[in-house]
Amino acid sequence: xxxxxxxxxxxxxxxxxxxxxxxxxxxxxxxxxxxxxxxxxxxxxxxxxxxxxxxxxxxxxxxxxxxxxxxxxxxxxxxxxxxxxxxxxxxxxxxxxxxxxxxxxxxxxxxxxxx
Amino acid sequence: xxxxxxxxxxxxxxxxxxxxxxxxxxxxxxxxxxxxxxxxxxxxxxxxxxxxxxxxxxxxxxxxxxxxxxxxxxxxxxxxxxxxxxxxxxxxxxxxxxxxxxxxxxxxxx
Numbered sequence: 001x002x003x004x005x006x007x008x009x010x011x012x013x014x015x016x017x018x019x020x021x022x023x024x025x026x027x028x029x030x031x032x033x034x035x036x037x038x039x040x041x042x043x044x045x046x047x048x049x050x051x052x053x054x055x056x057x058x059x060x061x062x063x064x065x066x067x068x069x070x071x072x073x074x075x076x077x078x079x080x081x082x083x084x085x086x087x088x089x090x091x092x093x094x095x096x097x098x099x100x101x102x103x104x105x106x107x108x109x110x111x112x113x114x115x
Numbered sequence: 116x117x118x119x120x121x122x123x124x125x126x127x128x129x130x131x132x133x134x135x136x137x138x139x140x141x142x143x144x145x146x147x148x149x150x151x152x153x154x155x156x157x158x159x160x161x162x163x164x165x166x167x168x169x170x171x172x173x174x175x176x177x178x179x180x181x182x183x184x185x186x187x188x189x190x191x192x193x194x195x196x197x198x199x200x201x202x203x204x205x206x207x208x209x210x211x212x213x214x215x216x217x218x219x220x221x222x223x224x225x
Contacts, residue, residue: 004158031211033212035215041217042202042215042216042217042218043159043213043215044215045212045213048211048212050211056211058212090158090159092158092159102147102149102164102206102210103161103164104151104159104161104213105161106158106159106160107158108157108158109156109157109158
């Protein structure tokens with residue numbers, strides 16, 4: 001079972017470059033999320049989506065953009081990369097129905113360095 | 116968001132039980148108590164959750180105080196693979212996000 005798949009696993013960017021972090025899930029989940037985790041810290045929510053065509057900001061959205069054109073995919077776009085965006089990025093999904101909606105399934109992460 | 120308080124770290128010997136406490140004195144009546152763990156260099160994974168009653172699954176047990184202001188995650192027989200950061204998180208019925216704190220780093224000695 002693939003679950004939540006993130007690509008790439010590692011990336012080094014130069015300041016000012018742009019890139020898209022890919023996330024896809026094969027569980028037909030309605031809800032999807034992007035988090036970032038700085039060294040030694042907990043996860044912080046960047047953006048989330050409750051369904052195709054619907055996205056909303058989390059705690060730390062500045063410098064990022066998302067789109068959700070399909071149920072399966074939730075890409076995260078970094079425009080004009082800055083050193084402060086050096087972090088590990090996790091994508092997650094959850095079913096979004098009744099009591100089961102609150103169990104999130106995470107990908108393996110993308111480790112990004114901006115130099 | 117209601118907050119949780121956990122110890123920074125705990126140590127255990129292999130095959131011994133581990134009791135991880137979590138305080139959540141401002142919990143509301145509709146908040147669920149969730150536990151996730153994060154193994155080194157991996158994404159978080161769901162462990163268990165509960166509302167009022169104690170819960171058991173194949174990974175762990177969750178003991179919830181009668182006043183719901185605290186809870187304890189119990190790993191019955193710790194293995195080296197249980198070494199991870201454990202997060203106690205409150206989830207409201209209208210919440211869409213998980214609020215991760217610093218968690219408790221569990222070290223298991225062989």
